[in-house]
Amino acid sequence: MSEPVTLTPPSEHPPISDHVTRFDPQVAHRRVTPRLRPWRWIVSAAVLVVLTQFIVGVFTNSHYEWNKFWAYFTRESILDGVVVTLQVVALSAVVGLVLGVLVALGRLSTNPLINGLSWAYVWFFRALPLPLLLIITFNFSYFYPRLGVGIPWGPVFAEVQTSALTPLAIGVIALSLNEAAYAAEVIRGGILSVEGGQIEAANALGLTKARQLRRIVLPQALRSIVPAYGNQLVGLIKASSLVYYVSLLDLFGAVYVLESRHPESIVPILIVGATWYLVLTAVLSVVQFYVERFYARGNARALPPTPIQRLRNFTTSSYVRLTRRGF
């Protein structure tokens, strides 16, 4: 037998408060004034000082050579590079996503062969470093000079010479194969996060597997897939700079060529390259934010605030804090 649980008798509790203060009974009808949080203001001021110093430095430091920025930012070779980067990223994102969905479904399949193959795909393409994969794809024609469709051990209906692949095609193939392996895991995780009762309800209504996936499972899975896949796409934008290995002049390639030709302007050229990548990533993040809001429908009683709404909330709440104290 274990010891019985005993509670301290109320008489032994220390008194909560033994003094009574007199106050205006109307306080019960007034909203509680929020704390002033002085440290928040002090820390913010300190950060602002450092930040201002840095920004002023960026504009006054002559090594930045801002007068050259716009010319390089809009230089034709750089803009061509941006277009190539966008092409590579867009194509690899789409092909990688489609392939990733297939591999994810394969990983969730009950067929052991399909399941094992999908697992092997993820293992293989996650294991290879991207530069190596790009170079292997580049030299693919040494492994398999021709690829064709036909009857096994029988006649061939159509075939392509693999040496005829363009650098863009090689870059997109390699990045897509790599992207699909990661996307598959992101998508599989999203699908697993959907509660089992959902599929049971869909089965009980006699919905086909395809319709269950399209109407019920994927829309719910996307809630967790979108943030993770957004992360993947940012990675893809940066990984696309590796297509330089297959002699494709993307943004990074264009920056690299330009700075080796104009060593006197290395700082402005590097800033131009960094700015372009920041712009591409910023556009993607904005799109991601609104896609996430879209898939949050029905999941939260109130949708997450947009940055503008958040700023408005902050200013009104600060205003209340200050005016209540007579500032």
Added chain:
Amino acid sequence: MTATLNAAAALEIRNVHKSFGTREVLNGVDLTVNPGDVVAIIGPSGSGKSTLLRTVNHLEKPDLGYVAVHGDLIGVEVRGTHLHELSQRAVRHQRTRIGFVAQSFNLFPNLTARDNVAEPLIAHKRLDKSAAFERAVELLAKVGLGDRGDAYPRQLSGGQQQRVAIARALALEPTLLLFDEPTSALDPELVGEVLSVIRQLAATGTTLIIVTHEIGFAREVADTVVFIDEGLVVEQGPPAQVLTAPHHSRTREFLSKVL
């Protein structure tokens, strides 16, 4: 000797066995339900009531035995001397005739109440989209939620969600409705609104099979109460007999705990 299916019965369950791993949940259940009957299945937790209910629309496949609804075997067909699994397509079609309401509602959270109810109508091409939405709102009105069609499930109370789930189960006009502990996940003050919807359905003559812990409700609406324990039907009969003067000691023991 040949067996025949009783086409006059709304539901016929014969010798249904089901195990999960080494744990036997159903040990040869036999049950016949007449059209228009309201059957309440009661029993201790873990007795196999929910599993039995789920074999009726083939969410669980019996290891042995069969289930027939209005004279049609569910999920299987007889070929020669054995039962053979039906195609998924055939099972999907059979499920359209059987409504199922789960304990945890399982509404689709990404769809509004109206879209939840319209989904099976659109999926099975019973109606085009606009007609399906119209019908969905009619069905929601039947469960007292005609004005909540645009709400997402999470904006509704538990009782309202369960009523939407009932409207969704009614959309395909099933001949048989299954309820798996429809009020167990609800706050006590919300139980009444769901029970009153089920009561109305019982009055319309739909065949209902309700797994429930609400003994008082079973007594009120059921034509037959079935007591299940350890995967077997221990006894069945009118509520007045099973709930008031049970023949079996196990039934008496169970009722003494829950009443």
